[in-house]
Amino acid sequence: MLGAGNRCEYVRSCNSSSCSDRGNCSYDVGGAPVCLCEAGFTGAHCQLVDWCTYHQPCLNNASCLLNTTTGDYVCDCLPGSLGANCSMIDACWPADICENGGTCLSLPDGRYTCACVSGYTGLSCSVLVDACLSEPCWHDGTCVPVDGGFTCSCGEAFTGLTCETEMPCRSSPCQHGGTCHETDATSYVCDCPSGKLHYLDVLVNCTLINWAHSMVPSVTRCRCCWRCRCGH
Numbered sequence: 001m002l003g004a005g006n007r008c009e010y011v012r013s014c015n016s017s018s019c020s021d022r023g024n025c026s027y028d029v030g031g032a033p034v035c036l037c038e039a040g041f042t043g044a045h046c047q048l049v050d051w052c053t054y055h056q057p058c059l060n061n062a063s064c065l066l067n068t069t070t071g072d073y074v075c076d077c078l079p080g081s082l083g084a085n086c087s088m089i090d091a092c093w094p095a096d097i098c099e100n101g102g103t104c105l106s107l108p109d110g111r112y113t114c115a116c117v118s119g120y121t122g123l124s125c126s127v128l129v130d131a132c133l134s135e136p137c138w139h140d141g142t143c144v145p146v147d148g149g150f151t152c153s154c155g156e157a158f159t160g161l162t163c164e165t166e167m168p169c170r171s172s173p174c175q176h177g178g179t180c181h182e183t184d185a186t187s188y189v190c191d192c193p194s195g196k197l198h199y200l201d202v203l204v205n206c207t208l209i210n211w212a213h214s215m216v217p218s219v220t221r222c223r224c225c226w227r228c229r230c231g232h
Contacts (some may be wrong), residue, residue, distance in 0.1 A: 023041065090106050131215070
């Protein structure tokens, strides 16, 4: 074998096994052996198919990018096309045609579908769903559609998102002529009729309870309820 290079550092080693049958062995300007590949092939030994040149797999004016180490390729699609070879038409381009926050999804056959947000339906998410069709309001509440959802107009005795909670005064807890006043959806106070009470007497729902015996052992429990003076 003959040497090559400025310092004879390369060995002229071209032989029948240097390149595949798709390349010819030669020497570069420095004398190193190289394989000159036929059109459509690449790699150090011309062993890889140059898909981008030979087969031109990318469609719709897409750019083909070849990996000369592995022989794999990828297609860089232009806007309006998609898929491994850019063969699919992007039906969602140039503008998202889905309304009300819906997401456009291109289908393989060139069509599209819209993934609608809650409360909307239809091909382009333009149809407002009537949330009142399921009759969500309880206890004869009136359902009113609102932006894809609903609100319930409840009667005086009920409250809550679906009128599910009974107002606390509905059961008439205040006795002996007392008036019930609701402080919130679950609490109330009783406005009881006026009367003189012993300081140890307590009103619960306008019902008199005397705790004298249980709280002060030295005091005799009163027999009467409204006006009594207890002995010591």
